[in-house]
């Protein structure tokens with residue numbers, strides 16, 4: 001089974017490197033061609049050219065319209081029996097639309113968003129939540145096991161993205177809690193490395209504190225996970241929450257905060273740049 005990867009951004013690059021290391025990568029496509037040069041595999045100049053040459057096509061791009069645009073393109077050439085696995089974070093509706101676009105081509109589509117940050121992508125330790133057919137998932141499992149340590153089948157198409165929405169709402173709350181608490185500690189004049197060290201070992205310890213606590217208190221906000229991308233996710237969550245009649249006030253507040261930061265030109269910084277609004 002030949003595997004191709006579309007999208008070599010902060011997440012896709014780490015995944016593609018792990019696939020290449022495992023000898024599983026047959027080809028890559030990235031909109032900006034310069035990012036493909038390190039790979040000793042076929043480099044395609046369009047998604048259509050890749051789709052005709054591979055059996056499993058992995059996608060990791062920014063947003064809903066990017067996934068739909070790519071699926072539209074690959075649908076022109078993709079072979080029956082191929083499987084498309086979308087690792088991007090988009091809406092459940094987009095996943096369902098993409099799957100429908102490929103159905104009459106006899107191509108399976110799995111929505112398989114991931115969590116674990118650029119560190120998880122680099123180390124092959126991501127958590128992956130998958131929607132779509134179990135049969136297709138079992139076919140691609142040997143490939144995605146190189147990318148993700150934990151792979152859970154959530155149910156029908158769209159359920160992977162719905163689960164990722166739960167994750168993104170939680171991330172908003174964690175970002176609010178960690179940035180607010182560390183800004184408070186810094187205002188009290190505490191030694192923040194010690195604060196982070198001791199708190200990490202207790203009940204308030206978490207991934208975000210471990211990976212972004214020290215950098216944010218040193219005013220370093222390199223992505224990581226771009227704030228504008230989390231904003232995109234939270235807008236999806238707001239639509240879903242409104243339909244389900246559920247309140248998500250922490251996410252609502254985070255959307256407003258991110259919009260202020262994006263207006264000030266910080267959209268390409270890591271989500272920990274929320275700290276900018278909390279520190280004195």
Ligand code: NAP
Nearest residue numbers: 007008009010011031032061062066088089117118224225
């Ligand atoms: P990123 O660094 O901004 O990379 C985005 C990638 O998508 C680039 O390769 C970009 O190509 C490509 N792309 C964007 N629009 C495209 C289009 N219309 N056609 C073709 N390619 C296009 O973003 P990222 O952090 O890797 O995130 C990718 C996805 O994973 C997003 O959905 C994000 O929400 C999700 N995610 C991110 C993290 C994280 O911690 N970063 C964690 C979990 C999930 P160019 O190189 O040409 O710009």
